Amino acid sequence: MTDQIVGQQDQLELDHSTKMMIETVRDFAKARVAPGVIERDREERFDRDLVKELGALDLLGGIVPSEYGGTGLSHVAFSALLQEMSRTDHLMGLVMSFPSGLAGSGLLNFGTEEQKQEYLPGLCSGDIMFSAAVTEPASGTGVADMQTICRRDGDEYVIDGAKTWISLIDVCDYVLTFATLDRSGGRNAVCAFLVPRDAPGLTLRPFKNKLGFRGVASGEVFLEEVRVPAANRVGEEGQGYGVAMSAVETGRLGVASRALGIAQDCLDRSVAYSRERLVSGQEIGRFQLVQSMIADMVIGLEGARAMTYDYALKRDAGDRARREASLAKMHASDVSMMAATHAVQIHGAFGTHEEYHVARHFRDAKVLQIVEGQNQLHRGMVAEYALGYRGGR
Numbered sequence: 001m002t003d004q005i006v007g008q009q010d011q012l013e014l015d016h017s018t019k020m021m022i023e024t025v026r027d028f029a030k031a032r033v034a035p036g037v038i039e040r041d042r043e044e045r046f047d048r049d050l051v052k053e054l055g056a057l058d059l060l061g062g063i064v065p066s067e068y069g070g071t072g073l074s075h076v077a078f079s080a081l082l083q084e085m086s087r088t089d090h091l092m093g094l095v096m097s098f099p100s101g102l103a104g105s106g107l108l109n110f111g112t113e114e115q116k117q118e119y120l121p122g123l124c125s126g127d128i129m130f131s132a133a134v135t136e137p138a139s140g141t142g143v144a145d146m147q148t149i150c151r152r153d154g155d156e157y158v159i160d161g162a163k164t165w166i167s168l169i170d171v172c173d174y175v176l177t178f179a180t181l182d183r184s185g186g187r188n189a190v191c192a193f194l195v196p197r198d199a200p201g202l203t204l205r206p207f208k209n210k211l212g213f214r215g216v217a218s219g220e221v222f223l224e225e226v227r228v229p230a231a232n233r234v235g236e237e238g239q240g241y242g243v244a245m246s247a248v249e250t251g252r253l254g255v256a257s258r259a260l261g262i263a264q265d266c267l268d269r270s271v272a273y274s275r276e277r278l279v280s281g282q283e284i285g286r287f288q289l290v291q292s293m294i295a296d297m298v299i300g301l302e303g304a305r306a307m308t309y310d311y312a313l314k315r316d317a318g319d320r321a322r323r324e325a326s327l328a329k330m331h332a333s334d335v336s337m338m339a340a341t342h343a344v345q346i347h348g349a350f351g352t353h354e355e356y357h358v359a360r361h362f363r364d365a366k367v368l369q370i371v372e373g374q375n376q377l378h379r380g381m382v383a384e385y386a387l388g389y390r391g392g393r
């Protein structure tokens, strides 16, 4: 791990342009994102105008190279921007991460030149949005067990099946989805496809009333004899599992960064509240048991941030760093859940009211422990690397 970064976030040398972009994110979050965040959560409503505005500010381009309309950021800078946005609304952090991660990473690593030129600039400007549909009713963690099937028919593929818990389905223009050529073929039979929203046979049905991530719709995707041109296949036949993994690996940096943003806001709000709330005539921050919760948050945040930047630095050095991806995603989301739990406790009854923001963080942090590989999966992988049962990067 890089000594410079452990516990010393302020000393991480971010270049001038990244610092300027962080300022831009901060200003935008304050002016445009914060005012509606409680209502969007309560009403389960997404504001696509905000996506266009993020695009106009060059905040969607992430690590996508400039020749495809991206910003060409380092993974470290990308993480720093997501952390800043997620202090206010991690779902806008999710949107900022999509062109580099769940939507764009598969295209960047497996797409044809034509596909990259066709879709990446629109993703980075906010003109196009994707959903990334991997999870199925009977296979979440076990991605290779998918039942959605595809077959080639001339210049087209025909896809049949169903996906569930897919985010952004109310606003997406395309669904990046996955189907197998052979249900017993495991990961080597999986193909990836871009399905236009208006494709005949495609039905999108959002869920209502979920615990967290309420500001984006998540729900079911039904594919009944959906036909897509062969040109919409991403990667070769059988490379779909690689497309999905490429997406989730960058996605894990996104989740870790968003979790850090939530944890930071929980800490900041808890410190402020502990200094102003008086019980028996003294600030609650004077109570050692409150201090213990504040200390847990500081320790957790600094450790998780160090792990996240360590992963980002390794990605910048060209290392796939799957072990570090698991460490960062798992630990940052666990810290986020712990920080949100403490933050609600420190705020007492007020912590349970949405106006104080920590209740929303509490609900969202729980979901971050489940998405992009639930944390038991990552914990197991970390142990397997330590035990030598799992190798490679």
Ligand SMILES: Cc1cc2nc3c(=O)[nH]c(=O)nc-3n(C[C@H](O)[C@H](O)[C@H](O)COP(=O)(O)OP(=O)(O)OC[C@H]3O[C@@H](n4cnc5c(N)ncnc54)[C@H](O)[C@@H]3O)c2cc1C
Binding pocket: 132, 133, 134, 135, 139, 140, 141, 142, 164, 165, 166, 167, 168, 210, 212, 213, 218, 367, 370, 371, 372, 373, 374, 376, 377, 380
């Ligand atoms: C709000 C929200 C948004 C989502 N958005 C998307 C999206 O956009 N696209 C998409 O494809 N998916 C999405 N998902 C789905 C998410 O990725 C899956 O929920 C996740 O992969 C876990 O799958 P599962 O829910 O089927 O849990 P399962 O795989 O059924 O696992 C259930 C539980 O069993 C335990 N478990 C499972 N496997 C292991 C193991 N190997 N070791 C130890 N314990 C284990 C864990 O405790 C786990 O939580 C979203 C989910 C939510 C809640």
